[in-house]
Every structure is written in C-alpha cells, then in structure tokens.
Amino acid sequence: MSANVNTSLPLEYQSGQSRMNILGFWIFLGAEIALFATLFGVYAVLSGRYAGGPTHQDIIMIREVMIQTILLLTSSFTCGLAIFEMRRGNKNELIMWLVITLLLGAGFLYMEINEFIHYVHIGASMQTSAFLSSLFVLLGTHGAHVTFGIGWAILVIIQLIKRGLTSVTARKVFIIGLYWHFLDVVWIFIFTFVYLKGLVL
Amino acid sequence: MKSTRFVVLIIALIPMIFLTGCETNMVVFEPQGPVARTITDLINWSLAWMLLVVVVVFSLFGYIVWKYRERPDNMDYEPPEEHGSTVLEIIWTAIPILIVIALTIPTVQALYDLEEVPEGYEDKEPITIHVTAADWKWIFSYPEQGIETVNYANIPEDTPIHFKLTSASTMQSFWIPALGGQKYAMAKMETEMYLVADNPGSYVGKNSNFNGRGYAGMEFEVLAQTHEDFNQWITDVKETAPELTEEEYEELLKPTHLGRLTYANTHLEWVDHANMHSKTYTNPELYRYHGYQGKTFEEEDNYRNKETNLEHNGHHSDEDDEHEGHGGEHDGH
Amino acid sequence: MGIKWDEFFITGDPLILGAQISIALTMIGIVFGLTYLKKWNWLWTEWITTVDHKRIGIMYIISAVLMFFRGGVDGLLMKAQTSRPEMEFLSSQHYNEIFTTHGVIMILFMAMPFLIGLMNVVVPLQIGARDVAFPQLNALSFWLFFSGAMLFNISFVIGGSPDAGWTSYFPLAGKEFSPSIANNYYAIALQIAGIGTLMTGINFIVTILKMRTKGMTLMRMPMFTWTTLITSVIIIAAFPIFTVALALMTFDRLFGTHFFTVSGGGMDMLWANLFWLWGHPEVYIVALPAFGIFSEVIATFSRKSLFGYKSMVYAIVGIALLSMLVWVHHFYTMGSGPAVNSFFSITTMLIAVPTGIKMFNWLFTMRKGRIKMTTAMLWSLAFVPCFTIGGVTGVMLAMGAADYQYHNTLFLVAHFHYVLIPGVVFAVFAGLYYWWPKMFGHLLNEKLGKWHFWLFVIGFNVTFMPMFFLGLSGAARRTYTFSAESGFAPLFLLSAMGSIVLAAGFAVFCYNIYWSLRYADRNISSDPWDARTLEWATATPVQHYNFAKLPEVKSLDAFWFMKKNNEGLTLKDSEIEEIHMPSNSGQPFIMCVLFGISGFFLVFEWSIAAAVAALGIFAGLIYRSFDYNDGYHIPVDEVRETELSWRNKKGEAHKHVS
Numbered sequence A: 001m002s003a004n005v006n007t008s009l010p011l012e013y014q015s016g017q018s019r020m021n022i023l024g025f026w027i028f029l030g031a032e033i034a035l036f037a038t039l040f041g042v043y044a045v046l047s048g049r050y051a052g053g054p055t056h057q058d059i060i061m062i063r064e065v066m067i068q069t070i071l072l073l074t075s076s077f078t079c080g081l082a083i084f085e086m087r088r089g090n091k092n093e094l095i096m097w098l099v100i101t102l103l104l105g106a107g108f109l110y111m112e113i114n115e116f117i118h119y120v121h122i123g124a125s126m127q128t129s130a131f132l133s134s135l136f137v138l139l140g141t142h143g144a145h146v147t148f149g150i151g152w153a154i155l156v157i158i159q160l161i162k163r164g165l166t167s168v169t170a171r172k173v174f175i176i177g178l179y180w181h182f183l184d185v186v187w188i189f190i191f192t193f194v195y196l197k198g199l200v201l
Numbered sequence B: 001m002k003s004t005r006f007v008v009l010i011i012a013l014i015p016m017i018f019l020t021g022c023e024t025n026m027v028v029f030e031p032q033g034p035v036a037r038t039i040t041d042l043i044n045w046s047l048a049w050m051l052l053v054v055v056v057v058f059s060l061f062g063y064i065v066w067k068y069r070e071r072p073d074n075m076d077y078e079p080p081e082e083h084g085s086t087v088l089e090i091i092w093t094a095i096p097i098l099i100v101i102a103l104t105i106p107t108v109q110a111l112y113d114l115e116e117v118p119e120g121y122e123d124k125e126p127i128t129i130h131v132t133a134a135d136w137k138w139i140f141s142y143p144e145q146g147i148e149t150v151n152y153a154n155i156p157e158d159t160p161i162h163f164k165l166t167s168a169s170t171m172q173s174f175w176i177p178a179l180g181g182q183k184y185a186m187a188k189m190e191t192e193m194y195l196v197a198d199n200p201g202s203y204v205g206k207n208s209n210f211n212g213r214g215y216a217g218m219e220f221e222v223l224a225q226t227h228e229d230f231n232q233w234i235t236d237v238k239e240t241a242p243e244l245t246e247e248e249y250e251e252l253l254k255p256t257h258l259g260r261l262t263y264a265n266t267h268l269e270w271v272d273h274a275n276m277h278s279k280t281y282t283n284p285e286l287y288r289y290h291g292y293q294g295k296t297f298e299e300e301d302n303y304r305n306k307e308t309n310l311e312h313n314g315h316h317s318d319e320d321d322e323h324e325g326h327g328g329e330h331d332g333h
Numbered sequence C: 001m002g003i004k005w006d007e008f009f010i011t012g013d014p015l016i017l018g019a020q021i022s023i024a025l026t027m028i029g030i031v032f033g034l035t036y037l038k039k040w041n042w043l044w045t046e047w048i049t050t051v052d053h054k055r056i057g058i059m060y061i062i063s064a065v066l067m068f069f070r071g072g073v074d075g076l077l078m079k080a081q082t083s084r085p086e087m088e089f090l091s092s093q094h095y096n097e098i099f100t101t102h103g104v105i106m107i108l109f110m111a112m113p114f115l116i117g118l119m120n121v122v123v124p125l126q127i128g129a130r131d132v133a134f135p136q137l138n139a140l141s142f143w144l145f146f147s148g149a150m151l152f153n154i155s156f157v158i159g160g161s162p163d164a165g166w167t168s169y170f171p172l173a174g175k176e177f178s179p180s181i182a183n184n185y186y187a188i189a190l191q192i193a194g195i196g197t198l199m200t201g202i203n204f205i206v207t208i209l210k211m212r213t214k215g216m217t218l219m220r221m222p223m224f225t226w227t228t229l230i231t232s233v234i235i236i237a238a239f240p241i242f243t244v245a246l247a248l249m250t251f252d253r254l255f256g257t258h259f260f261t262v263s264g265g266g267m268d269m270l271w272a273n274l275f276w277l278w279g280h281p282e283v284y285i286v287a288l289p290a291f292g293i294f295s296e297v298i299a300t301f302s303r304k305s306l307f308g309y310k311s312m313v314y315a316i317v318g319i320a321l322l323s324m325l326v327w328v329h330h331f332y333t334m335g336s337g338p339a340v341n342s343f344f345s346i347t348t349m350l351i352a353v354p355t356g357i358k359m360f361n362w363l364f365t366m367r368k369g370r371i372k373m374t375t376a377m378l379w380s381l382a383f384v385p386c387f388t389i390g391g392v393t394g395v396m397l398a399m400g401a402a403d404y405q406y407h408n409t410l411f412l413v414a415h416f417h418y419v420l421i422p423g424v425v426f427a428v429f430a431g432l433y434y435w436w437p438k439m440f441g442h443l444l445n446e447k448l449g450k451w452h453f454w455l456f457v458i459g460f461n462v463t464f465m466p467m468f469f470l471g472l473s474g475a476a477r478r479t480y481t482f483s484a485e486s487g488f489a490p491l492f493l494l495s496a497m498g499s500i501v502l503a504a505g506f507a508v509f510c511y512n513i514y515w516s517l518r519y520a521d522r523n524i525s526s527d528p529w530d531a532r533t534l535e536w537a538t539a540t541p542v543q544h545y546n547f548a549k550l551p552e553v554k555s556l557d558a559f560w561f562m563k564k565n566n567e568g569l570t571l572k573d574s575e576i577e578e579i580h581m582p583s584n585s586g587q588p589f590i591m592c593v594l595f596g597i598s599g600f601f602l603v604f605e606w607s608i609a610a611a612v613a614a615l616g617i618f619a620g621l622i623y624r625s626f627d628y629n630d631g632y633h634i635p636v637d638e639v640r641e642t643e644l645s646w647r648n649k650k651g652e653a654h655k656h657v658s
C-alpha cells in the first residue's frame, strides 16, 4: 500500500493506487462489453418477432437519430479535448470542455427520451412485442449509462473545483473519459445494428 | 496405515453398489425399439471406455497412495525435486484425445441417425402423431386417423411413428425411455422425432422437464399393438368416442390432472400450438395458489380475447408464416 | 400500495411455522446475547466495518457454512420425502420450492462464497501483499453477497420461495405460470449478489496482476493464485450475461415485457441459452479455485512441488476457454439439429483432456513423495476417485445422442453431485483444515476431522451412487414422489440412508469447529504443516498488516526454499518501516442494508418504494465519490512489538534481530 509514486508518468498514473484503479476500470469495461454484447445478442434474436405489432420501419425516426449520433460523437471529441487540456495542466480549460461534453450528452439524452415518448405514443411500447422489449432495453441500458455518466462527471467537476488538479482528481477525470468514449463506441454499434440495419432490412 | 485400507475398501464397495443396482431393471439398457437400441449401443461403447479410465486412474491412485504413504520407517525420506516430465505429459494428453475421438465418431453418427427414420424402416409408411403437452397432461392427435387421445397413445408395432411435439403451455420433455430418447415440447414451435416399437407391449412415457406443481403426474402409457389390433382400435374410437369441442378443449388445457380421454376428432381443426402466430392459451389466474400474489398482464394474443385478429400484417410475413421452419428456429443459438 | 397482509407471511405449513419460530427466537437470542455481553461495539468496529481481507474472508466462510446448513437441510428434506414411494411428507409445491432453494443456495450462496472466502484469506498472503487492490470495494462485495443471500433466504417465510428450479426456466418462471412474487426473489436477490461477485472478480484480477511481491513472476505464482486469477477472468466474462438475463427476467415479471414469455413473440429458449452461457462457466468458477486448493494441499503433504506446474497452468486456461463453448450441452434435447449437437458434444468432451492432465499431474505429484495423511490431505485423496466418477459420467452425458436418455434424470443429478461435492465441498473442507490456523491460530482437531471425513465421504457415495442407477431406470429429476410399481423404492431408500450418514459427517464438522475454538492448542508454530508458499512466511494467525517486510521470491514454492536456504526468514530491526493501511468503513454495510431494502420492495413489486430506497444507494455512491480518506499508518513501534510477540519463539523458523 506504500505510496509507490512515480512522477515521470502522467499525473493520473502517478500513484500506485491510481494505476490499479485505472486497470480495474479497464477490466470493468471488459465486463461492460460482455453486458452489451449480451444485449445485442438478445436484440439480434428477438428483432424479427413483431407479434403483430409495429416493425422497425414503422417507428424509426432517422433524422432524430442522426442528430443524436452527431451530439454523442461530438461529445466524445470534446471529452478527448478535456483530457488533452488535463495533460497540459490547464484546469479551467479542462472543466470547460467537460461541461461542454456533458451538455452535449444531456442534449443526446433529451432527444432519446423524446424518441421513447414518441414510440409509446404511436403504440410501440416495451410491452408490445419481443422486438420492442429488446429494443427498449438495449437503448435504455445505453441511455441509463449516459445518465449515470453525466451525474458522475458532475461530481468529479465539483471535486476538480474544490481540490484542483491532483493525481486523484486527474485519475477520476481520466476514468470518466474512458467511460464516455466507451459509451460512444456502444452507440456506434447501436446506430449500425439497430437503426441502419433496421432501415435497410 | 489404517485409513489407506479404508480407501481400498471403499473402492471395492463401489462395484458392489453397481451390482445391487443391476437388480432393478434399468430401462435404458433394455431397449424395445431400434431408436433406443442405437442409444444403448452408444452408451455401452462409452461405458467400456469409461471403465477403462476408471480402472487406470483408480489403480494408479491406489498404487501411489499405498506405496508413498508416510510410515514410521520412512520419516527421514526426503522426496526428490521434480518438475514434470514432457514425455508423460504428452502421453496423458494424447491418450484422452484419442478416447475422445473414439467417442466422438459414434456419437456424431448416432446424432444424425436419430433425426431420421430408423434404418430398415425407411419404406414402411410412418404414422404421424401430434403431441401437445399441457399442464399437466399429454394430448395425442392422429390427424390421418382423425382421432385424439389424452394421456395414452396406441401405436402399431414395427412402424415408424413420426411424433410432432409442441406445447400449449410450459416446456416439457417427451420421453418414452424404452423406445428412445427425449425431446422438448415447446409452445409455438415444433420439434419432431421418430420412434419404433419392436413388439406389442405397454411402455411408460413421461415428462422429464419440470413444469410446476403437477409435474410428477405427467405420465402416459404407450401401447404398441399388432396392426390388426391398432386398426380395430381406430375403428372403435371413431364409432364410440365423442367429438371434442372448442369449449371442452379450452377446459382441457387448464392446469389439471386428467385420466384418459378419447375423441373422434382432433383439436388441430382450430388450433395448432406449433404455429408461431397461434393464440396463447395461458391462464395466469389459475396458477394463483401459494404465497404473495403479484400482478399479471393482459395479453392481446390470449385466446380469451376472441375478437383480436392475430393475422400478421408486417413486412416480414413471408418467412414467418409457414410454421414448418420453427423446429429449426433455434439453429445456431 | 394495498399490501395484502394475509399473503405476506407464509402460513399453514407446520415445518415453516417451526422455522419461523426458530428464526425469531435465534434473532432475539443474538440481540440479547450481544447486548448482554456488550459486544455491539466490537461487532461493528472489528467486523462489520472491516476492510481487512482476512476478516472479510472469515465472514464469507461463516456465511457459507450457515448456507451449507440451510442447503443441506433442504437436501435432507428432499431425501426424506423420496425415501418411500407415495410419501406424504412434503407437498409437491413444497418439494419444488426446496429443490429450487437448495440448488441456488448451494451453488451461489455456499460454494461461491466459501471459495471466495478462502481466496480472500489466502491470495493476498500467497502473493506477498498487504491487502487486495481495493479493500473497501472488497467489503462492499461481501456485503452485497450477504444482502442477496439474506433476501433470498427470507423468501420461505415472507412472500413465498422461488419454485421454478435453480435454472428457473421460462415460461414456467414467468408471470404466465408463476404469478406469485416468489420468483422475483430469484431475479433480484441473485442480481444483488451477482454485482458483488463481479466486483470481486475485478478486485482479484488487479490484485494479482499489480500487487505481487518482488520476484513473483506469473509463472512463480502458487497454483491457488493462478486458479483465482483465471476464475476472476471467467467471472468478468460470464457474470454480465447473468446480470442481463436476470434483468430481462425482472422486466418480464414486473413490467410485462416479452423476452421469454409464450405470448407477444417471446422466446423461452433464449432464457435457457443465456442462463447456461453463464451457468456452465459458473461451474468452473467454483471448480477451478477448488482445483487450486487441491494443488496446494497435495504438494504440501507429499513434500514435493507440483508435478507439471506449467501444464497445470495451461490446463486451467484451456478449461476456462472451453467452458465458454459448451453451454448447449444442457439442452441437446431442444432439437437444434445434429450439427449443433455434434459441435457441442465435441467441445464438452474436450474438457476432459485438460481435466485429465490435472488429474495425472496430481497423481504424479504424490508419486515419490512422502504422503502425510492429515485430514486436509484425506479430502484431497478422496477427491481423486470420487471426482473421476463425476468426470467419466460427465463425458457420458456430453455425448449428445446418449444424453437423450440421461437428460433430466437422476443420472444427471448424481453426476453433478459427484462433480460438485468432491470438486467443491471436499476442496473447501481441505482448504479449511489446511488454512484454519492462518485464520484462527490453532488447528482443527484431526481426530474429529477424520470422523468428519469418513462419515461424509461414505455418506456421500451411498447417497448419490444409487441415483445413477435410478436415472438409468427412468427416474426423472425434480419429481416429488414415485409410485410403488416403478421399482425405484430400494435405491431411493438406500440413498436416503446415505444422506443421514452425510449429515452426521457435517454435524461432526460443526462440533469440530466448536471443540477446536474452545480447546485446541494455541501454542503452534507459524508453519504447522511444513508448507511451501508465502502465506506461511508470516505469523499464524496473521497479523493485520500481513508482512512486516514484504518477502522476496526467487522461485516457485518460495517459502519452501526460503526455509531450505535459510533466506529471508529473519527480520532486522532496521528493516521495520511504517506501514500504510486502509481505514475501516461502515459504508459497505450501509449499502448492503439499502440494497436489501430496495430489493425487498422490488420483490413485492412496490416500485415507487424501491425507487425511493434506491435513492439511498445513489446517495451512498455520491458520498463515496467525495470520500478522500487515505488510510492510516501503523507506527514502527507497534510493528516491532507485534513481530517480537511471535518471532524467536521455540521451534519458530522466523527470527527477529535488532
């Protein structure tokens, strides 16, 4: 447990505990991959089972989905900028980019919630068919992750303001960054396998 | 040492238990038809190899433990440093692989054989029986003969019977151990298998897949008859048995135990539970009997919603509508 | 909310009434006892808030023993019910509940926590570390497991026990056929415990990868550490699948979705696939650490290093990979076609190859050794023949076409008990007898241990051997009774008698714990077995910082060579430094309570109340995010004093010099 500090590394990697936390988080992301892979598998199996209810083409709103995608992809980029500024030691720029990232994420969430409300309005709820159950749960799990990420990042921003850029806060920001990029990658898969595939087939 | 002698004793006891076991008749080793015989042959083949493995491991074990046990006179023996032996390790990797190969070949062969009409019966006209499992009874429909039975099935000897299995409720496993292995019966899909009985006789059939409170009672009788007797039975049924109505059928599907029933028509006239788009015959209210009751859900496709039209109007109907393919629905998962 | 109080408590069954009364009395007794002895504070500061991996391990083990008792009573009740034909001891409903809770409790709340408990106690010591990577997370893992276990266990007095089998196959487990809330317990309690297990997996991977002491390369790690590492990897790969499956089950049951239902296009076999995609690896999650325990015990008591260490490592990696590719063997009879069944028959049989390698390596470890028949070693010896029977019957079941006759019969039940009892239960007993002094500073009584061993092993064989033959005679599993005409009666009776012997063995085990805690000799050396690995290179029982000076490793079986070469056993005064340790925290326990409450409400489908309780969980997470407690330092003097108290004793290899 001794400090085990190595100052030649980037700030977030300097303490032994931080290195362990980051490795632990990577492993956690491995578990998250297994989780989303399962959800994708479930969706793949059930996506043709409409049970007389609406199909992909009946419900998908491609324009909104495009905007969601752009929002989330941009947020991943700004999140990268935040880490870049962190490496350069600019706390204020770091916070600024983090806030922008969160705003973009919130915009994404807002649109996604609207999308869900729209689905339910046109009679495509989670209870309608196996296809819709799997669709809602896949999208919903991703959305819940984004929500959770936003809440968590706010906590980290507060700590940044209170404590400044230390090896602990830097590690927290870095881990949030990993998480955020991961959610972006998941979204790319959702976009491809749910929306694009749904439109084409 | 005393304890080691105990080990030897125990090992000696195991075959004794084995022998007592042989006294009860092990139906799996007394096949009454070609399908069951295929499986028994495979089991016997595997038993021989497994016995070999057991003998080798047990003797090695007995020898090593006996020879190298700590005794008062070898307390100053210091075991050598030893890290392994490539030759030995290759041997005990290679031999099991060979055994696995020896088991794989007949297994794959049998797996393919069991899907077909058994060898030697290809040119006999098979009889089709639709089996519908429900809580907690078995319904047998003979579409060609136009009759239906509950909890028993008569079949002609020496004739391939083509069983088409489905379920009106939970999942069951259809099993007549004397005639062959089992297969699941699942709602809204169809599985199938062929069985043949060599000789006239009565065989026990049962559900082996747990499906709730009445599971233990889900047995049925399969009576193999000579062709004359079978045809006579069909004629008798057609003359004497009542007709099954839709209302009666719905009553029949409720979770109950029933004795034997016989009808001079089949329920396939109005519903085939194997069809993916057939109505759902569930009755959650009838399963409330224990503990704290939770909410249940109204389903549109339930049979009690007489007015809803389930005809599929989506874009993907072509491939889904014919239910022939549903037995293979699961391929690859 | 409209609580139906008349359905809340399960009533009407004298057995359950008896249990309710005894639970109430025990609770009152515990509360009274703790108050009377003024032990509340001790319980809170020393145990509930602890983040010490050894104490967490002990709490895991205590819980597991209790759960073994509960699961064992379930087993005995089942054996009593089937001891005679047409017996009317349990109703079919009650029997169904009992085999369901038996299966779930034995696997998830007995085998897993028992092994995780031993991992917790031993692995940081074996790699020469002072704790796990994330001590507080470790405590949280334990408390989540505990929360899930308690939630699951109250089901039989409040609301109703799950009754759809430990596999909870749909559609039976859905609302269409099980409208009572009983199966919600399954979905939610296992979810909570599963989160804890997942975090344990992460924790141990990081611990093993990052916290090994100087010189301990991967290929010098003790075998138990290796199996823990690989097990943790399997946990990471497999548990998320179960998380998803349970979540979908919860949605189906609580919110009317259609994943596995008969209506609305759901697919029941999807559940079976997801369940076994997790369920089969789960078998190896419990088997691999057990193999690790046997490896340690056999090497120690043969006084030889493990034969074929490298091939042992490759074998566990191979088993881990294959374990992900065999799940379909649980439903060959689903009709997925001969090609699919052939593929899975082959992958399943292939698992026999690495398992065989391990078996022969163990045998050859003993060859040329000097085998000391301690109780721990006896368990490991009995494992070899018993597990071989489980293994060969496993190969027989693996052959798809033959499985059409064994599937869902007592042959299968006999097989998996022959795998799980020698493979897991014998192992945890071996581990417990072996490592007990590390935890408590005294041995378990060897004489009672031998009684425990013989009764248990004989009872086990007599209980389960007849089941093979019952299965081949056509007895299906999970049937609560059978007819006199079936001819099953003699073997069922024999099996029931065996289970009494088995239970007697377990009783001796409990008595042994009691006896040893009270009377066993405390004056033992730190290395009572003349062992080989680093957990013995420190005090017995282990001081809370584990090592005053982290040991340095030069080879496999590091401690053995330290003793042989007389290296690294002596602690110089000048080497003592301040030691940094993590602080205790009450937060994991509070999270346990919050998860329990929230889960309980969710079980009863009171979603709003559950959501309110879940806010508490979020508050806990927020609190944790702002928690910058960095632990504390143990002063040099205290370390010196502790070390002096055990080093330099007579017969002690470890010395302290100033």
Ligand code: HEM
Binding pocket: C072, C075, C076, C078, C079, C099, C100, C102, C103, C104, C106, C107, C111, C165, C166, C167, C413, C417, C420, C421, C424, C425, C463, C476, C477, C478, C479, C499, C502
């Ligand atoms: C201690 C002695 C034990 C006894 C007497 C015992 C007995 C039984 C019996 C009678 C059954 C049900 C057979 C049936 O009707 O289908 C059963 C099922 C089962 N047992 Fe055990 N068992 C014991 C230990 C264990 C252990 C140690 C484990 C696991 C580590 C275990 C895991 C299971 C499982 C998973 C099932 C299947 C439950 C189900 O069908 O859903 N048992 N056991």
Ligand SMILES: [Cu+2]
Binding pocket: C279, C280, C283, C326, C327, C329, C330
């Ligand atoms: Cu398996």
